[in-house]
Amino acid sequence: MTKHRSWTGLVIIFALLLALIIAGPLVALIGQTLLGSHPAELIHRLSTPTILTSLGHSLMLGLGTIIGTTVIATPLAFIMTRTKLAQYMWLHWLLLVPFMTPPYINAMGWIYFFQPHGLLAQVFPSSSLNFKGLFSPFGIILIMSLHLYPFAYLLLRNALAQFNQRWTQAAFVHGVSRIRTLTRITLPILLVPYLAMWVLVFTKTLAEFGTPATFGRTIHFEVLTTTIQKDLSQWPLDFKGGVLAGTILLSLALFAWVAQQLLLKQPKIQMAHNQHPVINHRWTVTLAATLIVGTLLLVAIGIPYVSIIFQSLLKQRSAGLTIGNWTAEHYLALLRFDSPAFKALVNTFGLAIVISIANLIIGTLISVASTTKRLPKSLRKIFHLLGSLPLAIPNVVLALSLMIFFSQLLAFTKLYGTISVLIIADIMLFLPTTVQYMTTALQEFNDNFLNSARIFETSPNRIIFKIIIPVLMPALVNSFAMSFIATSRELVVALLLLPSGMTTISSFIYQAFEQGDASQGMALAVITVMITFIILLISNSLLDKQLKTDH
Template sequence: MRIKRTGTFLALLLLAVLVVLPLLWVSFKSIWINGKLDLLAPIRTVLEKDLTGVFSHSLTLGIGVVAGSTLFALPLAWLMAKTPLRKHRWLDIVLLIPFMTPPYIGSMGWILFMQPRGYLEQLFPGAQWISSHFFSLFGMITIMSLHLFPFLYLILRNAIIQIGGNKEEAAAVHGASFMYTMRRVMLPLVFSSYVMGALLIFVKTLAEFGTPATFGRRIGYFVLTTEIQASISSWPVDFGKATSLASLLLLACLVLWYVQSVVVRRHSYNLVGGKGSREKIVGYRGWQQALAWLYVVLLLATAIGIPYFSIISASLMKLRGNGLAWTNLTLHHYGELLTWGSPSMKALMNSMGLALLAACLAVALGTWFALSIGRAKRLPQRITDMFSLLPNTVPDMVLVVGLIMVWNAPWMPIHIYNTYGMVVLTYVVFFLPYTVQYVKARNGQLDESLRQAGQVFGGKPWYVFRRIVLPLLLPGMLAGWMMTFTISLRELVASLMVLPPSMQTSATYIFAQFEQGQLSLGMAMAVVSVALTTTLLLIVNNMNSNRKWNAQ
């Protein structure tokens, strides 16, 4: 018991150093000005440097993306929960593709498709007026909404399914029309789920860097994340501006998290009980079925077809000036990309090496933290659990600013800033929650009798852990390892902020090629990166669904 408590204390201490200290340091540096405490310093900095427009840009973008995501997700959720379309379960997997696509890659595809003399004008010359109006705030909201709507869709679909058909039938018995039932029964019951999903999307939009850095800069629409990155990455470096913006961004996200918890607590209803509930499927006529499928197909074609068509086409073009033509296609860029010793191959190998190290460290630390948390019965365990989830609840840009300031501070005994170790550490901190949650969920499924049986037969604690517990935790550890590896392989924010000057990864290589106008190599790297990460995720899904991994 003493050893377990010591392990929990050490885990809590390490999480405090890795996660909590950087966040506190950002907040502290933003209000500690010239040796004095000034709680209004962040707001004053924003006003003095005329950054109110940047802050309002972020809020406007967040509201617009929530509205756009709702427009896409709500009809789709109802169709997939209440109509015969729900039997096509493969659609749920396909609809996750936009969410799994890195935002900066998706926005690059949209830019290639919609820009003047882009692929849209080449395919449909009369559509020039569309491309001329797309490069605006409306286009940016559309791109980000098409990326984030699957998140809201899954929340709403599950909420609608849980309602069941009994309540709709009760309303119909009392003479309620379809619209009245939707307004007075369905919408109030899904309201808390919608608020939770909408606020999560709002936070993700505030914290998003990829799309604002590619599409936003092109239209001159700057937000908090791009300003923070510019303050640290461009000369002259302005840490005061960066910490002020980061602290305001952190404060906004924490306030939204609190609002979400209050709304969900006050507007939640018990929809699942001991009494069975019959599902009600709404039938449709032929033209209604065609209309439903048309909506789904158009949504998939817009969210997946357009960006991936652009990315793959750009990666296969010999000369951009020759446009879309069979004679202008080549695999030369893939050959150059995968040539050993080339800058692109070095960037890809750097990504794989850094992701491998980060995944191994994350799974080791995450397993330790998950076992220390256990069933979270004691206060130190619950605090450890909360600290382990922090990287998933605060913006990446805020966390990376804090990590830079802490590990570059003069009082820090170990100076790893501007080294490969800093990149690995940032990846580990970013994606540690995945391993912790996967292993914690797996550990929670293990009955205590398994450990007790090993002890009864004379097994020492280490032997019981190595021969009984560890094999049963392996599926969760593997899932956490693969998730960390695949996301680290294409991580952009941390790579741009903490990579040594002479080093590139696949994400920064794609970003640099796009910025320099060398699209074909960059898009070839994007195709390879997405294909590699998708393949790895499919392998994890297959291994976790295999019965031989399941504890009996």
């Protein structure tokens, strides 16, 4: 009994620690806003044009991107479930590439491609086509949509793959009118996935920093995230303004998060299993689908990548596309061990490994705690909440609140200005993904394995290493790979929290764009994306191998 009690105590301490680290900074941020200045001043600040414009821009970008991703992802999800193209897994992966490209690199690619005398104008010097219209709010919405559509596509594809054709067939047999079929069957089933997708896209867009910081800046399109970063890192400083913008952004994000949690609670419509959607085999449909997917890939992947690789190979950037203006020196410079870019590479991957491991351990614990039936329900709920809350916090707000938390409330720890704050921030940021993966894996965990093991095997070590870990392996590898990739390309947290004397890949590229050698930044970008792919390939092949040994 005492053993049991001490164990519960330990769990509660763990919960309290997590709550302090996750919720503490947010409370500090809100407290700073409400108590840091006089209410009248607060209201005055709320109505300043800077805050209002960036709020308006943020909302506009969010709504625009919802429309954009819906327009792109809906036909895509149909194509990848109902046409012959659905059988190609590689195409499915290729469609996810835009999301894996760091957004700031993606946006730079677009700028270099379409700007006056950009790549397009160099390839077709005589064409009178003018892309000035692209350098507008419409352009940034387009770029964001092309970056975020993979999320929408994944959600919709799952929804459509589960969609039971027999329902509509039954309706057809019974002579139900088309409109009634649509309003009574199709829409209700698809409504929840669509709503969930819209909330997700909206949250992601609100939190986005990279695209507004690069493309947005060239068209003077300030959103909340960039305003916060500006207020905190440009002279003259406006710390209070940044804090206020941070609170507004946080409230918006929390609101969307609550909406999302409510949506997830909706009773899921149970679909009959093992029912593959009907594939349309008509060749006209296949052709149209191929054209659509091809165009999309050309625009979403082709434009930014061609443009970035082009920039990274130029000797003289003003000479542009001419014979003899090509060089690999920017890549060779990266291979020199003492070059700053190489240091950034090493720093980033070192950090990413540490963060992913810590993230994996803490995430697994939270998932175990939120699923095990040995804990009281209230405690389980708290763990579930703590595990999913960081999803709602935009990166820049997290960095800002940790800044306040560690530089003011916890100043005595002297942790501010050291790498540990950055590590804590990154662990927190990517915790929800891990928790999601692990919780799903644990819920699907077959208890029979454990029960039989308990009867036949006495050593708990062997149970862990021979049964539990192998069964959970896919989820573990996936979570590790995801948080590794996410950490290695995170930008705004690194910009705000990196200690002096340290650069990461993302901050190097950003600085190269701002102060240094843009070609070298682009070369590093190309290498980073390549490394991301290699990691994904490795983790995939690891999983494949395991599946084969399992069967």
